[in-house]
Amino acid sequence: MFAPSEIDRIRRFHRAVTRETGVMDQSFLGRGRPLGAARVLNAIGRGTNEVAAIRDYLGLDSGLMSRLLRGLEDEGLVATSADPADARRRVVVLTPKGQAEFDAYEAISNDRAGRMIATHPNAEALIAAMDLIASALGRHAVELVETDPRSPEALYCLTEYFAELARRFERGFDVHLSKDPEATSMIAPQGGFFVAMSDGLPIGCGGLKGHWEDATPWGEVKRLWIAPSARGLGLAKRFMTRIEEAARTLGMTTLRLDTNSQLPEAVALYRRLGWTEIDRFNDDPYPDHFFEKHF
Amino acid sequence: MFAPSEIDRIRRFHRAVTRETGVMDQSFLGRGRPLGAARVLNAIGRGTNEVAAIRDYLGLDSGLMSRLLRGLEDEGLVATSADPADARRRVVVLTPKGQAEFDAYEAISNDRAGRMIATHPNAEALIAAMDLIASALGRHAVELVETDPRSPEALYCLTEYFAELARRFERGFDVHLSKDPEATSMIAPQGGFFVAMSDGLPIGCGGLKGHWEDATPWGEVKRLWIAPSARGLGLAKRFMTRIEEAARTLGMTTLRLDTNSQLPEAVALYRRLGWTEIDRFNDDPYPDHFFEKHF
């Protein structure tokens, strides 16, 4: 029986995007500049300003980098100057003309991307598929960064998290009925809040809330969420490790958390990571499972 | 409120696969041959044997093509000879050594693809996402080809079709209870069977069954199915147009079809395409909607 193998299908995918990428590169060439120079300009425009960082990001030789930079300088698109902290290093910024050129490249990209979703009837599914693949391919480059729980990235994750709870809990979810931790209790030195960033996209979060008012202070794991497109990459475990580290650093010796049996993967995770189930320790209406860990 | 725009997400996807493709190209270089030559070798190995066809497929200049071919010939990987039908054209075949080299490249590709699915926990979803994207990007290159309903491609589509009916019908679906048309009634000159091919992958099918035994012969549309990853690309309409054409060519003036209200998108399609609902015309247990079209 004929059935296209998974490998055939991956390779078909590969050919499709390779073709697409080729078309994109061609359209970049439309601005009369070689691809290498365009890439450097793009990196600078995106906020990478140290020469070494650009070189590293694009994987270029120092000689080639230098020549590309000289070329952009001759065109009047960038200006370089010595780093005040260490005059061996150089920093590069876009001139107004360079910014205009960068914007033009952005417009090309956005235009292509926009046309793609505009002409596809099920753009949402298409983009979800892209997220899934981008997360899978870029899984080695996911960074957990500590951030303010009121930062845009954190708020984005929290909104998605609450929306998912509302979908998955039989009786829905209203964040106001639940104990919403004060943001300050999830900021050092009280606690911490972490967001997983994958190439600029926030794909998960996790918070540590400090309870310092009690006789023996303890920490509570809150708001652990991984984007559907990034599940299965081991991120939840990374968050838990990171949160434990933060708790230790802040001087806590006990961590607790609550969860719900309608999130079986969460319950399974905590069991697997060696947490022990305990009695209810709060009067929040949503959770029905409670865990604890000492160290 | 921060929310990554769809365009940001598409571009993130783009960066991720570009990186992946780059890595793939690098590993191709491991066999000590420039990428251009490797691409030509690959095209030949995949069964493209006329020089002009290869050039066309890879988009190469005739001079460059000639030189790459000469290089492969010097290495003893390919042999060229004049096309017996037109001695200006040349045909290229792999030598045994060339076949071995081609196999080695295949192994590299398969290995990378295999590793990707092996290390991803949800390979099935990943591949479904890839199919969706590949179909969306390659939608302009979908071909409807007439084929024997017993061909491997057709059987693959039919299997998927029946599996989907079994999932979607409340009481399941058993093909033996339904009137399974004889394959020969869906082969010219009795009828026809069509498969949509997207870069080698069958992504849909549709059959025309001829009823020549009746006083006024008529045609019946059967087995119309589009792969979930390819829905929304307008393929169903293309199939219907193609089937109508085939019916006209075979001398039919009436087409009928049956379908089920548990497939609302199908019912809507037939209405939209100007079919008129009629009374039941068979005793098949599954359908509950019947349509007709004259021309």
Add this chain to the structure above:
DNA sequence: AAACATTTCGGACTCGAGTCAGCTAATTTT
């Protein structure tokens, strides 16, 4: 048979990407 078209071939060329070694200047280590 002559004129014209098609297909491949090969040479001369351009261009972009990238490597390498040596250089200068700034900074850190000893």
Add this chain to the structure above:
DNA sequence: AAAATTAGCTGACTCGAGTCCGAAATGTTT
């Protein structure tokens, strides 16, 4: 203060990809 290290710059080089054009062989049309 001398020596070692680091960051970036420069020139000379290689290599692959690709274009342009004319030659040669074959095929088609008039």
